[in-house]
Amino acid sequence: EVQLVESGGGLVQPGGSLRLSCAASGFTFSSSDMHWVRQGAGEGLEWVAAIGRGGDTYYPGSVEGRFTISRENAKNSLYLQMNNLRAGDTAVYYCARETPDTTTAGWYFDLWGRGTLVTVSS
Amino acid sequence: QSALTQPASVSGSPGQSITISCTGTSSDVGAYNYVSWYQQHPGKVPKLIIYDVSDRPSGVSNRFSGSKSGNTASLTISGLQAEDEADYYCSSHTSSSTLVFGTGTKVTVL
Numbered sequence: 001e002v003q004l005v006e007s008g009g010g011l012v013q014p015g016g017s018l019r020l021s022c023a024a025s026g027f028t029f030s031s032s033d034m035h036w037v038r039q040g041a042g043e044g045l046e047w048v049a050a051i052g053r054g055g056d057t058y059y060p061g062s063v064e065g066r067f068t069i070s071r072e073n074a075k076n077s078l079y080l081q082m083n084n085l086r087a088g089d090t091a092v093y094y095c096a097r098e099t100p101d102t103t104t105a106g107w108y109f110d111l112w113g114r115g116t117l118v119t120v121s122s
Numbered sequence: 123q124s125a126l127t128q129p130a131s132v133s134g135s136p137g138q139s140i141t142i143s144c145t146g147t148s149s150d151v152g153a154y155n156y157v158s159w160y161q162q163h164p165g166k167v168p169k170l171i172i173y174d175v176s177d178r179p180s181g182v183s184n185r186f187s188g189s190k191s192g193n194t195a196s197l198t199i200s201g202l203q204a205e206d207e208a209d210y211y212c213s214s215h216t217s218s219s220t221l222v223f224g225t226g227t228k229v230t231v232l
Contacts, residue, residue, distance in 0.1 A: 035221075037223075044125065044211060044223060044224070044225055044226040045160070045162075045168065045211050045213075045223040045226070046125075046223060047213070047220065047221040047222065047223060050221070058219055058220060059220070060123055060220050060221075060222075061123060094167065099170070099173070099179075101173075104156070104173060104174050104177075105156065106154075106156035106157075106158065106173060106174055106215055107156070107213075107215060107221050108158050108170055108173045109160075109168070109170060110170055110179065112167035112168060113167075114167065115167070
């Protein structure tokens, strides 16, 4: 079955760290560009990070310098290391696969995990 | 990078057509034809319904259509159905090699 399964979420104090994982199955993970997207309770979607097949990484200004995306193709796994967490980082974090459609260079997500909840609170 | 601006809510009766706008800047929506739309039902993950401004992924109803003019993209849902009641988000590539989502629009079928 083609799926993404996130883990590693939980309660962490402000200033703390957390590492999220995403296990991929059913497709060629090493050939896929991958992303993390988050959504606060009752809020909209926010793009968090991207990593290309070759390991190139991209971040929005809101997390750059605090979050690090990485991948381990041998384990079909995607990671998000989150440091210096703030209350505003509280959200469900989704792992998402960029569509393998080679006719477009846009960043579109055709496969999502069910998400893992991160709560930053004292 | 600020979120793209969408109306908070749009409503329509069954069978009607509605349009959701997505306004950005010349650094995102206006700069590229890499605009997409996602549909999200309560408690579910987002589903891609439009990409590259106006293309539909396989299996998505042709009642969904997209367009763009300048810095504003639009999603039109024709023949509105009860199952279309959901949240809708636009997204765009940016000149900073990042991705920005819209603020989201709640569609209500009256």
